[in-house]
Amino acid sequence: MIYMLTHYAFARYALIAGLITGVVAPLIGSFVVVRRLSIIADALAHITLSGVAFGILMGTLSRAMGLVDPVYYGTLFALVAALFIEKLRNVYRFYSELAIPIILSTGVGLGVVLIGLAHGFNVDLMGILFGNILSVTKADLMRIAVAGVVVMGTVFLLYKELVSLSFDEESARLSGVPAGTINFIFSALIALVISVSMQIVGILLVSALITLPVASALRVAHSFQSLIAYSILFAELSVLLGMTASFYFDLATGGTIVLVAVTILLLILLASRLRQYARA
């Protein structure tokens, strides 16, 4: 594997893209999970599919439009959907979780129709759905790096507002935190993270990378800062071990990364159970 990394650029791009995803996905995931919005990541990932399909369709209709990477359309669709989710959550105040299946099913339905229209079922659909980390180009890596820096920078700058809103939105609003704006920025950050993670684990597994490391970290964290630190540690472990395992055993990389994340979670649950027994 070391040989691959030193001799092949695509292997290096894949590793760096994976490591960036291993930071930004659990970073945003920490806020997503404590706000009990885990399923939002799934809904936005599915709407990204329709955006990517729209991009592919545009590519078949116009040469100029085809110059834009379909992933950008995917991110744009996810951003618009994030705004709609906030609106729908206000429309159905007592059934706010309804907003998520509405967006999710719209995403899949629209995606399938657009892919059909673009005659795109022969496009690398498997890569979009399940990820293809080895297909990361230098341009992709630049896009992922820029998105990663934007996500990390925004969370750094708005950290205290994001934590306050996640813990107690009513009190945060009352004290003067601009909740509407921050919530929209937060949704936009989720959309960006999805666009970063899409190529690594695929649309269907994006939410796994956002939530699984946080689920593991929740069992060991004693503060919010430690939750973020542990989440990133577990995500990076999943990326590195998953990529190594997929290389040596010739397995699908996205799926293997997610399975490693699940294994870490199971080991942590087992360890906490054993510790409970030891105490009793």
Add this chain to the structure above:
Amino acid sequence: MQDEILRVNNVSFRYAEQDVLKNVSLTLHRGELLGLVGPNGSGKSTLLKIILGLLPLRRGEVFWFGVPLARFRDWTRIGYVSQKASSFNTGFPATVEEVVLMGLTAKLGLFRRPGKKERQAVDEALDLVGMNAFKKRTIGALSGGQQQRVFIARALVTDPEVLILDEPTVGVDMQSEERFYELLETLHRDRALSMILVSHDLGVVSQKMDTVACINHELFYHGAAEKFRDVQDEVVLKTYGREMQVITHGHVLGSHKHSILDACWDASRPTAHDAIVSDELLGNENTSKEATLVGGDKR
């Protein structure tokens, strides 16, 4: 005359074609302790949300420090401990220090990170409520009473002039409730804080507060707590309706010095009612455990 902190003029609020609040007017002056009481669903929390700008003010006027609510921006002068604070996500992995620091979010403003001064303010607020020893503990690992103190510290960390507490002792055991009222007395004495305490515990409010506002969609009494004791039967009948009875019985706990009006409850909940009645019929002197049974809620 003392400074007027809050003025509420003829505030009305309708929800789903029903009057939740009808022409409610009241005032709060500097250093005053106001108890806002009424049965469950009487509109107390709605009134609070309106004066805090969390619900729209459709009819009437609200002035904070003489400034109309629509133009009032200086929310750091007001500390608020919501009813929901006692039912927050206990799995949230935040330390006590992190929770209190959240109170400074808006005061610090966007992009500024808390520094030494802010951490010192957190320490002072935690000292005030006697929780500094717990600052590295996870909030979910504390008892209900301890969590309530942490939330009060979060409200106090901005050094507010008014503290608003919405049903602060719900889910808190008897001893913690006693300590809680002692803390309020200390805060009032040492910091000259004005307070609004929303409760359905008429007994405690009439004893601990300077003024009482009795509300059940309409305002039935607003005035000095001492005068309230003279007209309590009439006001309670109006506020709580026919289903409510006022029960007077011994109240032997610490700072409750009077036994004027210890408990009233919803007679439609026979279990709580019967428990006290049978205690009294049996001449059971140990009534302190039931002393804060109010509105049918058993704590």
